[in-house]
Amino acid sequence: MTVFVFMVPSVGSILQLYSYSHEQEINHMIEMQGVYAGYALSACHGSLHDCSLRVEHGEIMALIGPNGAGKTTAIRVIIGALQPMQGRVYINDIDVTDVSPYKRKVGYVPQTLGLLQHRSVEGNLLFPLEVARVPKQRHERLAVIEPILAFAGLTELRHCLPKQLSGGQRQRVAIARVLTQGVDVCVFDEPLASVDVITRRRMRDQLADLLRRAQKTTIFVTHDPVEASIIADRVAVIDNGRIVQVGTFEELQNNPASELVAELTTFDMLVRKSTTST
Amino acid sequence: MKRRTFQYGIEWVLGSFDPPPWMLWAAFVVTTIVLFTVWAGTVYTFSRLQLVLSMPWDMALRVAEILVTARTWLDIGVSALRVLVGLVLGSVGFVVALVLITFPVMHTTLRVYVAVLRGFSPVSLLLVLSVYTVTGEFPKPFIAFWVTFVGQLMFTLLSAEQFIGIRSIQRTEDREYLDILSTMLPSGLRGRWVFIRHILAVQLLPTYFKALYFVSATNWTLLVLTESSPTLGLHYGIGYRAASALQSDQRFYDIIAYTFVIVICVAVTWQAVWYLQRKVLYWTDEMSTRIVV
Numbered sequence: 001m002t003v004f005v006f007m008v009p010s011v012g013s014i015l016q017l018y019s020y021s022h023e024q025e026i027n028h029m030i031e032m033q034g035v036y037a038g039y040a041l042s043a044c045h046g047s048l049h050d051c052s053l054r055v056e057h058g059e060i061m062a063l064i065g066p067n068g069a070g071k072t073t074a075i076r077v078i079i080g081a082l083q084p085m086q087g088r089v090y091i092n093d094i095d096v097t098d099v100s101p102y103k104r105k106v107g108y109v110p111q112t113l114g115l116l117q118h119r120s121v122e123g124n125l126l127f128p129l130e131v132a133r134v135p136k137q138r139h140e141r142l143a144v145i146e147p148i149l150a151f152a153g154l155t156e157l158r159h160c161l162p163k164q165l166s167g168g169q170r171q172r173v174a175i176a177r178v179l180t181q182g183v184d185v186c187v188f189d190e191p192l193a194s195v196d197v198i199t200r201r202r203m204r205d206q207l208a209d210l211l212r213r214a215q216k217t218t219i220f221v222t223h224d225p226v227e228a229s230i231i232a233d234r235v236a237v238i239d240n241g242r243i244v245q246v247g248t249f250e251e252l253q254n255n256p257a258s259e260l261v262a263e264l265t266t267f268d269m270l271v272r273k274s275t276t277s278t
Numbered sequence: 279m280k281r282r283t284f285q286y287g288i289e290w291v292l293g294s295f296d297p298p299p300w301m302l303w304a305a306f307v308v309t310t311i312v313l314f315t316v317w318a319g320t321v322y323t324f325s326r327l328q329l330v331l332s333m334p335w336d337m338a339l340r341v342a343e344i345l346v347t348a349r350t351w352l353d354i355g356v357s358a359l360r361v362l363v364g365l366v367l368g369s370v371g372f373v374v375a376l377v378l379i380t381f382p383v384m385h386t387t388l389r390v391y392v393a394v395l396r397g398f399s400p401v402s403l404l405l406v407l408s409v410y411t412v413t414g415e416f417p418k419p420f421i422a423f424w425v426t427f428v429g430q431l432m433f434t435l436l437s438a439e440q441f442i443g444i445r446s447i448q449r450t451e452d453r454e455y456l457d458i459l460s461t462m463l464p465s466g467l468r469g470r471w472v473f474i475r476h477i478l479a480v481q482l483l484p485t486y487f488k489a490l491y492f493v494s495a496t497n498w499t500l501l502v503l504t505e506s507s508p509t510l511g512l513h514y515g516i517g518y519r520a521a522s523a524l525q526s527d528q529r530f531y532d533i534i535a536y537t538f539v540i541v542i543c544v545a546v547t548w549q550a551v552w553y554l555q556r557k558v559l560y561w562t563d564e565m566s567t568r569i570v571v
Binding site (some may be wrong): 076079080081100101102104106108110111112114116117118127128131132181184189198 | 454455456457458459460462463464465472476477480533
């Protein structure tokens, strides 16, 4: 019930959203077991090699790793865009390995956010309902997105085009669209990668706030240790297509399993300081 | 001041300077005055030129005379209808290009098409088209269709290859769009249709409009050339009227006047396309809220 603590535009709308996303009290968890995916069974650039990961209900898990470690491949396997060659994928304890992406109830926000540039904020939020043809009538669809617009603080901007919005606002639209889909789990692929440092700091805080309020099980791919430490409950480090360590950011910082984990969980500023001091 | 003017000029050339409407009108008026002055000056200086070219005001009077007769409007109407039929049928080229771009199975075909099209020189293509049209062996709507279809298909395929075609499907953005769509609706034909309608078509529309401007001008010119062919024995159309003018006493005089009429027709067609683009589809910039709903 922590959802009520935050200041939101309308308590009624949040109640509606809360009931919308928690119609069934089941564990919205994600699990990958011994997944091999990509171009070959052997470990190569961007492929998964015996990759196992479990994300608990309502948890925000950051997936960090160097370029070509297999982060994007992992999330494509989870959403169902890529079929694993071996291994199984579970969502809510159900084996979804051979289930189409549509039936997995997973929302995906890519690096470019994937907003339709020719449609307004409202149009972007209506889009998943339109293509799914549920509900049938436009006014019913508008009734579905209304509380989500309020939840994401987009009511005032509903008629704006994506190009008229700031980076943070666009990101909120992408998240709101995922909520409109009524999905159980959300997957983000470096949504802050292409923004400058100052904007990123502001967007990071907004994203963390929004994700916690939505209480969705989330996997969040990032390169940035600061982002991972602020947004995520736990962090998984991936290297050569395999998860090498999972834990809270502090755990990873204090007990890194490898040199790579130590490097990835060290902030640049601290590195610079220690380099200067030595 | 000089430096600023220079900067405006460079920006204009590079395309980053968007001139205000008054500047465009001023440029148009100045250019027209200069052209007419040069024209009048040339005709006045070289008196023998008056056999083929009259003074601008005389020509303007002749164009006005041609335009006020009912028969001219009938000819313009017939030619316009033929152009319109060609444009509508030719739009199939755009659809074919979209299908080729969108379906992965077609990618190999698209590559072959592009390779073949690149193998042709524009001059040889123009020659082939001229043979097709000027010999007048085909019905006019078919020729109009053929010219437009090939024009649109070529233009769309080439620009698609350049901007969003083969590379687009492999590009991260489009793969991401496809991944997002796969989470929203079942895969299959409907998913492809949504991708075409909401993502590819929207990205392609500016290219399509460019093709439409280009093709409408080409279509008018080639159609008029074909209509002037005596082998077809048609009795309507601007081309036929221009060919008939050749038989008259003041043939050069009339041919130039009819050229003006054709230029006006092309300008009107462009204006119609512009109207469709801006007022009907609300395509003002690179994107619009009302283009696909």
